Amino acid sequence: MNLAESETFLRQQIHIDGHWFDADTRETIDVTNPATGEVIGTVPNAGAAETRRAIEAAHRTFQSFSRTTAEERAAKLRILHGLLVEHQEALARLLTLEQGKPLREARGEIAMSAKYILWFSEEARRQYGDIIESPWPNRQLQVIHAPVGVVAAITPWNFPSSMLARKIGPALAAGCTLVIKPATQTPYSALAWAILCERAGFPAGAVNILTGSATAIGGELTGNGLVRKVTFTGSTGVGKQLLAQCAASVKRVSMELGGNAPFIVFDDANLDRAVEGAIASKFRNSGQTCVCTNRIYVQSGIHDAFLDKLSAAVAELKIGQGLDEEVDFGPLIDAKAVASTEAFVQDAVAKGGRLVAGGKGLGGNFFAPTIIGNATSDMLFAKDEIFGPVAPIFTFETEDESLALANDTEYGLACYVYTSSLGRAHRAAQSLEYGIVGINDGLITTEVAPFGGFKQSGVGREGSKYGMQDYLETKYVSFGALDE
Numbered sequence: 001m002n003l004a005e006s007e008t009f010l011r012q013q014i015h016i017d018g019h020w021f022d023a024d025t026r027e028t029i030d031v032t033n034p035a036t037g038e039v040i041g042t043v044p045n046a047g048a049a050e051t052r053r054a055i056e057a058a059h060r061t062f063q064s065f066s067r068t069t070a071e072e073r074a075a076k077l078r079i080l081h082g083l084l085v086e087h088q089e090a091l092a093r094l095l096t097l098e099q100g101k102p103l104r105e106a107r108g109e110i111a112m113s114a115k116y117i118l119w120f121s122e123e124a125r126r127q128y129g130d131i132i133e134s135p136w137p138n139r140q141l142q143v144i145h146a147p148v149g150v151v152a153a154i155t156p157w158n159f160p161s162s163m164l165a166r167k168i169g170p171a172l173a174a175g176c177t178l179v180i181k182p183a184t185q186t187p188y189s190a191l192a193w194a195i196l197c198e199r200a201g202f203p204a205g206a207v208n209i210l211t212g213s214a215t216a217i218g219g220e221l222t223g224n225g226l227v228r229k230v231t232f233t234g235s236t237g238v239g240k241q242l243l244a245q246c247a248a249s250v251k252r253v254s255m256e257l258g259g260n261a262p263f264i265v266f267d268d269a270n271l272d273r274a275v276e277g278a279i280a281s282k283f284r285n286s287g288q289t290c291v292c293t294n295r296i297y298v299q300s301g302i303h304d305a306f307l308d309k310l311s312a313a314v315a316e317l318k319i320g321q322g323l324d325e326e327v328d329f330g331p332l333i334d335a336k337a338v339a340s341t342e343a344f345v346q347d348a349v350a351k352g353g354r355l356v357a358g359g360k361g362l363g364g365n366f367f368a369p370t371i372i373g374n375a376t377s378d379m380l381f382a383k384d385e386i387f388g389p390v391a392p393i394f395t396f397e398t399e400d401e402s403l404a405l406a407n408d409t410e411y412g413l414a415c416y417v418y419t420s421s422l423g424r425a426h427r428a429a430q431s432l433e434y435g436i437v438g439i440n441d442g443l444i445t446t447e448v449a450p451f452g453g454f455k456q457s458g459v460g461r462e463g464s465k466y467g468m469q470d471y472l473e474t475k476y477v478s479f480g481a482l483d484e
Contacts, residue, residue, distance in 0.1 A: 005087070005089070005090035006090045006091070006093040006094040006097065007094075008090070009087070009090060009091060009094055009188070009191075009192040009195055010040075010041060010094060010188050010191075010192075011188070011191045011192070011194070011195065012028075012041050012042055012043055012044075013043075013044060013191075014043075014044050014046050014050060014054075014191075014209060014210050014211055014212075015191065015194035015207070015208060015209045016050065016053055016054045016057055016208050016210075017053070017054070017057035017060075017061075017204050017205045017208065018198065018203075018204025018205065019204075021044070021050070022044050023044035023045050023046045023047070023050060023212060024046075024047070024049055024050060025045065025047075027044070027045035028042035028043060028044060028045055029042060029043050029044075029045050029184050029211065029212070030042055031043060031098055031184070031185070031186075031187060031188065032334075033097055033098065033100070034098075034099070034100040034185075034330075034331045034332065034333050034334060034364075034365045035100050035320075035321040035322060035323075035330060035331045035364070035365070035366075036321065036364075037364060037365075040097060040098060040188070041188075043184065043187045043188075043191075043211040043212075044211055044212060045211070045212040045213060046210045046211060046212035046213070046216075046217065047212055047213050047216035047217065047220075048216045048217070048219065048220040050210060050212070050217075051179065051181075051210055051216070051217045051220035051221060051224075052220055052224065054179045054208035054210055055150060055152075055179055055220070055221070055224050055226050055227055056226065057204070057205040057208055058150045058177040058178060058179050058205055058206070058208055058226075059149075059150050059177070059226045060205055061177050061203055061204065061205030061206050062147075062149060062150055062175075062176065062177045064203070065175060065177055065202075065203055065206055066146075066147045066149075066175040066176070067175075068175065070124045070125045070127070070173075071124075071125060073121075073124050073172060073173055073175060074121045074122070074124040074125055074173070075121075076172070076200050076201045076202055077117055077118070077120060077121030077124065077169065077172060077173060077200070078118065078121045079199075079200040079201060080117050080121075080196055080197060080200035080202075081114050081117040081118040081121060083196045083199055083200060084110060084113055084114035084117060084196065085111075085114050087196075088107060088110045088111060088114070089107070091110045091161065091189070091192060092106035092107040092109070092110050093106070093323065094188055094189060094192065095109060095110065095160060095161055095186075095189045096322040096323055096330075097188075097323070098160070098185070098186045098187075098188050098189065099157060099158070099160060099185075099186045099189070099322075099333070100286075100321075100322050100330040100331040100332075100333065100365070101285050101286070101322050101330050102322045102324075102327045102328060102329065102330050103322055103323055103324075103325060103327075104325075105284065105285060105322075106322065109159055109161050109162045110161055110162075112162045112165070112445070112447070113161045113162045113164070113165035114165075115446075115447045116162065116165035116166050116169045116447045116463065117165055117168070117169045118447075119169065119447040119448065119463070119464075120169030120170050120172070120173040120467070120468070121169075121173065123170070123173055123465060123467075123468050124173035124174070126465070127145050127174070127468060127472065129142060129143050129144045129145060130142070130143040131143075134478075136480075137483075138480065138481060138482045138483045139478060139479060139480045139482060140478075140479040140482060141476065141477070141478050141479075142476070142477045142478075142479070143474060143475070143476055143477075144474075144475050144477060145174075145472040145473065145474060145475065146472065146473045146475055147174045147175035147176045147471065147472060147473070148174070148176055148228045148229045148252055148470075148471050148472065148473055149176060149177075149226075149227075149228030149229065150176070150177055150178075150179065150226050150227050150228055150229075151167070151171045151176045151177070151178045151179070151227075151228070151229045151230075151231060151471065152178075152179050152180075152181070152221035152222070152227045152229070152230045152231070153167040153168070153171070153178055153179070153180045153181070153230075153231050153232075154180075154181045154218065154221070154230070154231070154232045154233070154234065154242070155167070155180070155181070155182050155183065155190065155232075155233055155234075156183050156233050156234045157182075157183035157185040157186040157333055158285060158288045158289055158290075158333070159285075159289070160182060160183065160186035160187075160189035160190055161189045161190075161192075161193075163233050164180065164182070164189075164190055164193055166451070166462040166463060166467065167180075167231050167254075167462070168180075168193060168197070168207065169467075170462075170467045170468050170470070170471045171231075171471050172197075172202065172206065172207075173468065173471075174468060174471035174472050176229070176471050177205060177206045177207070177208075178206070178207050178208065179208045179209075179210065179221065179227070180193075180207065180208065180209045180210065181209075181210050181211075181214070181217045181218065181221065182209065182211065184211060184212070184214075185333055185334065187211045190209055190211075191209055191211070193207065193209065194207055194208075194209050218242065218245075219245070222242060222245035222246050222249075222251070223245065223248070223249070225249055227251065228251060228252060229251055229252035229253065229254070229470070229471070230242060230246050230251050230252075230253050230254075231253070231254040231255075231460075231470070232253075232254070232255050232256070232257075233256040233257075233290075234256075234257065235257065235258050236257040236258040236410075236411070236456050236457070239255045239257040239258075239458070242255070243255065243459075252470065253459055253460070254458075254459060254460035254461075254462070254470045255458040255459045255460065256290065256413075256451070256452060256453070256457075256458045256460075256462060257290075257411075257413075257453065257456060257457050257458040258290065258385045258411055258413070258456070258457060259290045259291060259292070259294065259385060259411050259412075259413035259414055259453065259457055260294045260295065260383070260384070260385055260409045260410075260411040260413075261281070261291055261292060261293050261294050261295070261413065261414045261415055261416065261434075262293075262294070262295045262296075262297055262405070262406035262409075262415050262416070262432075263277075263278060263281060263282070263293040263295065263296045263297065263415070263416040263418075263442075264297045264396075264402050264403075264406060264415070264416065264417045264418065264419075264428070265278075265296070265297065265298045265299065265302065265306055265418045266299050266399070266402075266417075266418060266419040266421070266424060267299040267300075267301040267302045268419055268420045268421055268424075269302070269418035269419050269420060269440075270418070270420065270440070271302065271305060271306055271309055272309070273418065273440060274306065274418040274440075275306065275309045275310050275313050276313075276442065277416060277418065277438070277440070277441065277442025277443075278293060278296060278310055278313075278391065278442065279310075279313050279314070279317075279442075280442040280443050281293045281416055281438070281442035281443065282296075282389070282391045283314070283317065283328075283329060283369055283389055283391075284443075285330075286329055286330055286331065286332055286367075286388070286389050287341075287386060287387065287388045287389035287390065288332065288333065288337070288387050288388065290385075290413055290414075291413060291414035291436065291444070291445065292386070292387070293391065293416065293442075294381060294385060294386055294392075295375070295381065295382060295392055295394060295405075295406075296391055296392060296393050296394065297394045297395075297396050297402050297405060297406065298393060298394070298395060298396070299395075299396055299397070299402070300395050300396070300397055303393070303395050306393075307356065307371070307373060307393055310371060310391070310393075311356055311357050311371060314357050314358070314369045314371060314391075315357065317329045317369055319362065319366060319368070319369075329369060329389070330366075331364060331365035331366045331367075332365045332366070332367055332388060332389075333365070334365060335365060337365070337387065337388060338361055338365055338366075338367050340387070340388060341367050341370075341386070341388030341389065341390060342361065342367070343380070344379075344380055344381050344384075344386055344388065344390050345359050345360075345370060345372065345390060347379055347380045347381075348372045348375065348379045348380070348381065348390075348392065349372075351376065351378055351379050352374055352376065353372045353373065353374050353375055353376075353379060353392070354372065354373035354374045355370070355371075355372060355373075356371040356372065356373045356393075357369065357370060357371040358370030358371065358389070358390075359372075367388060367389055368389070369389045369391075370389055370390045370391065371391045371393065372390065372391070372392045372393065373393050374393075375392035375393055375394045376394070377394075377405070377408075379392065383409065383410075385411070399424060399427070399428075403428060403431045403432065406432055407431075407432065407433045409455075410455055410456045411453065411455060411456055411457045412433045412434045412435060412453045412454030412455040412456070412457045413434060413435060413436060413452075413453035413454075413457035413458070414434060414435070414436040414437075414438065414444065414453070415432050415434040415436070415437055415438070416437075416438040416439075416441070416442060416444075417429070417432070417437065417438070417439050417440070418439075418440055419439075419440070425439045425440075433454050433455065434453065434454055434457075435450075435451075435452045435453040435454050435457065435458075435461075436451065436452075436453070445463075446463070447463050447464070448463070448464055449463060449464050450462070450463060450464045450466040450467065451463045451464075451467075
């Protein structure tokens, strides 16, 4: 397999109403390979005018697409699933080229994208209504569901395919149409979805994809009355801005925002399993995931043993360009991410943290997998999301102390607990203020379970049967005069 097939999915224009366009201004944005710094290509720097046309196209298509049967939509989604499976390798290589993650992780992301699409193809036919017992004679009360309407989807660069699958799948399954704004760092994986959806038989205007100014495109998406729902994955700061902008027209929103995931290792834990989970949940995608471990709390009795095993495991990670089949750990997305990671390390060391492993840049956008011992609550990463390959190790004494430390954050997306005690596992699961809890498990994302957070980590859920609800309106219908 070479890059030739991947290049068939590399489109350097925006997609509106079934057609490919340049930006009105002809301005473009360079897209670079984070592993090499080389320019892969360009994408249009579109703005409000192009966004308005895309919204209008989506609205027109919605009028007919929303009236198709669930079976028709499910059939097209099954074809889309098959296309993702068929072209997994080409799509994975394109993803690695623009995002940098190891090829095996990119293959896994495309596979997960396919699973989300297949899941929602099945859920399309499972949206049941209700008959309510009427309190009045000669009436029947029904509850039915209707698609929300035009959906604006804004996605990040860290999972440029699967984050879209979690939005495209339920939206199309429900009968909605979409206008999509991917991150400019990784636009090609998103634009490939336009090709795939067209091949799957979805009508022109059902899936429109724009690249360009986040301010101009986002402003039109949140301000245009034809858009009925905004779904966003990204930082809490940007999410708050979008929420404020959506308030004027009371749009439906789904927000999957930042995290500050604690990883608690009790003294009765299986250490090998805990270290394996820590590696998976901390260093996957070079630490650039919203559910990445941000704070590792280890009970004092096993602290040294855990740290030794974790250090040995980190030393085994092979760093390099993601297209190398042997690589475990790729670059960060850009120089800004490297600088941010360096700032977390410098802050920790200045406040007494001990550099156990890594702690430095390796040239370009590469940063060594890092472990910091003697972590304390006054260090930046105790409150802020790292989004980089830094594993701070905190020490605790009691169960109550660990749970209080874990909950001491404005975020509440994911958390992890390692223990051999069933009772402790249940107590932790009940006490932790997080939307996702992994017990003796460091990889918790699946299409069959709800993904979302508490507190400032977001609103709504993605995946599972709950993921459909955010794309459907609930309608109550009272049928009277049934005796006439």
